[in-house]
Amino acid sequence: MTTAVPLMARIGIDVGGTFTDLVAAVPERGLVVHHKEPSTPADPSRAVADGLAAILAQADLRPEEIGGITHGTTIGLNAIIQRRGARIALVVTEGYRDILEIGRSRMPSSFDLYAGKEEPLVPRDRIVEISARLGPGGAPVAEPDGPELDRVAARLRAIGADAAAVLILHGYTDPDFEEGVAAGLRERLPELPLMASATVWPEVREYERALVACLNAYIQPLMRDYFGRLESRVRARGVPAPIFISASNGGSMSLRSAAERPIETVLSGPAAGVAAAARLGMGAIVTFDMGGTSSDIAVTVNGSPELATHTTVGGLPLIVPVVAVSAIGAGGGSVVRVDDQGVLKVGPESVGAEPGPVAYGRGGDRPAVTDCYLATGLIDPATFLGGRMRLDADAAAKSLADLATRLGSADRPDPATDGAAEEAAHQVAAGALRVATAGMATELQKIMAQRGLDPRLFTLVPFGGAGPTHAAMLAEEVGITHIVVPPTAATFCALGAAGADLRRDFARSLRRRLDPTSAARLADVLGELSGQARAWLTEQSASAAGSSLSYSADMRYSGQAYELRVALDPGRFEVAAISEAFHAEHERLYGFRDQHAPIELGTARLGVVGPVAELPSAAVPPGTGRPAPHGRRQVLLDGAWHAADIHLRTALGVGDAFDGPAIVEQDDTTVVVPPGWSGDVDGAGNLHLHRKA
Structure with a gap:
């Protein structure tokens, strides 16, 4: 038996819709390097290969110096949501052909009599009955003989399925029985990928177990094809290192295991970020991942992410363990609007990356949360994404001012009045941020209460492009007094993949x-x-x-x-x-x-x-203790304008401390430090924000 992956460079990869994030961690050098490569949705492995070449050059690494690559992917998740998986068949105990149609006999919505139910993953004409059954104690009630297996195999061959699953009633009580039935069919159909449900996940509840097996079969051909292309492209770059795939439980598995059980990787993206936050060693934490469409939270107690054994994927229940991540509200691209009653609303619709918020200048005409950050001075239009993308502050302000005319409040400034348009934009932006924060806080408090936890006893760890910008607003609303912003917050999920056990x-x-x-x-x-x-x-x-x-x-x-x-x-x-x-x-x-x-x-x-490897901390030099601000600008916080010091994250050293109001800018995000808060940098380069008593 070989040893664990050598303590060499590790590469973490997180594929997103707009960018593919890569992080290279080199423990021997104490080096952590991150890179963003434009994604290639038609073939995500191409962006992975191009990004791999770029980060090797950036980190001055030779291909043979890589000890392991861990890759998070949403290909399986997207295939389930969009219903573009393989043509699959299902073999079930005689009399249970309608198991997917009946499900749990529950209405999709108790309040909508016209709500349609989710389409079954396997149509009824591709479900084949077999004379095989176990009793609730595990004793065989019916066992298929040779002619019965021949009949079922002939039917599967006629269906022309790409893959198939086997579900025997009470199969969880004796997984070997169900596996034996599957093995008998494999002998007759050696070209057909076929897996027993109890081998995938031997848990009670036939409907949910059938779905796990069917979902696994549904995405398996697609995932195997992608993994093959991924490995070929990585090897073509001269990298001999083993490739791992991030798992939904916050860990990782070999490429071979992921190809056999791809269902365990469908929620790997968010899980990797939560796992990285748990390794910060901050004790009880709430992670806050704010992207373009939504914001997600997860709870970690005693250093271990909380796992859920029941979740929903594409409207279908999934019972394999996953990191418990809950969507709690708006993202940076969530639309700011006024409803028919003249009330200001935020989301749930998002403008996406294309055309994006109005400030992007890509043709978008609906203001989003990012436009609100810009109008209130929280982000600088000239330094967004490290200056690689300049934002249009005037267009953002105009779109927000236009909303003021539709608001129900009579005391708001009329943007048609000379000089009032700018003030109207400021008020709408500040109001929208309060609305978004209140929605997030409500969901967070509800989620914590369901777990019997008090958010005031937790540390908030924000990441994603907008997480550090909005973190203090959320913390103020729920009573959290400590925030920790990692050095590479916007590529944190890729960092989590690099260090995933x-x-x-x-x-x-x-x-x-x-x-x-x-x-x-x-x-x-x-x-x-x-x-x-x-x-x-x-x-x-x-x-x-x-x-x-x-x-x-x-x-x-x-x-x-x-x-x-x-x-x-x-x-x-x-x-x-x-x-x-x-x-x-x-x-x-x-x-x-x-x-x-x-x-x-x-x-x-x-x-x-x-355990796979220990990741190095970011190399941060000692600071001066009281860093000099890089600049100053006006920001709108808590309903008032403040002169905020501007600090560059790259200029902050270990031991540096400063008071709010302040803004900390880095090339992938912006950290807001409100009045009444202070900031300091620890030895690992993490930025700690503390609310003063």
């Missing part, structure tokens, strides 16, 4: 009441999952040394409609320890425990993490 999650549903027998079964299942986890690490060419396992189980009081995910201590799987762990978590979230109610075990879960 190998990680995979395993699960097996039990569905039985907690007693000594079921506790012993839980210990056995977790032992089996541990063996699978170690075997997976070996497949990734990773050493077990330094790897870690985490154990948990979904549990509930008997009769409850929901389950709680409860962390378990390794080696303590007796009834008393498991019960106390569940009681304590239930009491933390809901304020009470029921010592006399029976407890039911749901799904046993295990996570494995294999």
Whole structure:
């Protein structure tokens, strides 16, 4: 078994709609270099290859000095959303042909009787029944013989599918049974990629498990094709390093594993940024990723990102573990508008990258949040993107002033009056930013309350192009007093990919009441999952040394409609320890425990993490303590104009400190420090903002 990836240069890649971000981290040199390459949507691997050549030159690296490349991609996610995946078929237990049509028998909206349901991923004419079934205890009820497998294989051949999935009722109780059925069909159809649902994810709930298997088959041919082109282009650049793919759980996996289980990579982009923030070592944090369309948050407690086991992708439920990221509001491109009642609104519609906000000068005529930043002085039209893209401040102001005529407030300045147009634009811009902030704060507080957490006890870590600009406004609204802005905030997801550890999650549903027998079964299942986890690490060419396992189980009081995910201590799987762990978590979230109610075990879960590499901190020289401002300009904050000092991020050194109001400009974002806040730089180059008492 080979050792983990050598401690050499690591490349992180995050492919976006407009730019492909690359970060090169060289631990031996203490070097972190970032680069933005225009994306090539027709073939994203071309931008990756071009960006790879550029960043190698920028970091003065030879191809053989790269120890590993980790790539985050949204190709699978986009294929699901746009419904442009493979032509797939589904094999199901006899009598369950309508499983995708029926789903959970729920209306898409309780308030809209005309709302249409999501189209099934597999049409009914491509679903084939088979005489195979397990009982709820795992005993076979019906087993397919040779002629039955021949019949099903002939039907699949006639369908002409690109890939197929197999779902046997109660297959999660004995994944080997379902895998045996799939193997029998593979023998008859060696050219057809075919995977059993219990092999992909052996968790209870047939509808959701069917979707996981179908989604995996749906994007697998597309992803395999892309991964093949990606590897070819990287090798053509002379880079022999292993290629990893970011996973939705915040970790990474080998190219081979990602090709076999692409469903585990569909939400890798946002997860990589959250994983990078967790490695800052700030304890309890809320990440705030504000891009062009929306703003996303995630919660990290005790240094580990919070995982969700249920999410939605393209309107379809997904039950594999993903970093719990929630959309909370507007992005830099969200449209500022006035509704029919004369009320100022922000979003949810976005102007996108083309034509973009009015200030971009690309033909856009609807003001966006970025135009508001410009009108209030928060960003400088001459230094946007390091001066590579000059913004049109006059056009932004005019578009905002035009909205004033449609506002319902009678005391707003009339832009038709001489000299009042500029004031009208300022008021509309400031009002729009307050509206956007209030919407974000409401969602953030709701999300934190659902988890039993107080945002005032957390540190806010903003990234994305607009995150550092809006962070202090959001923090003021929810009571957060500490903000940490990483050195390369706008390419933070690529940085997260560069340092992503190998990680995979395993699960097996039990569905039985907690007693000594079921506790012993839980210990056995977790032992089996541990063996699978170690075997997976070996497949990734990773050493077990330094790897870690985490154990948990979904549990509930008997009769409850929901389950709680409860962390378990390794080696303590007796009834008393498991019960106390569940009681304590239930009491933390809901304020009470029921010592006399029976407890039911749901799904046993295990996570494995294999460390890949430690990333170096940014090389930041010592500062003077009190840096001299680069300049000064007027900014509109909290309803008043302030003379704000302008600092360049590249000129700030370790130990430098300053008071707000201030603006910190860097080539990929702008940091706003309001009055009553102070800023200082730590030894890793992170900019800390503190609200004064």
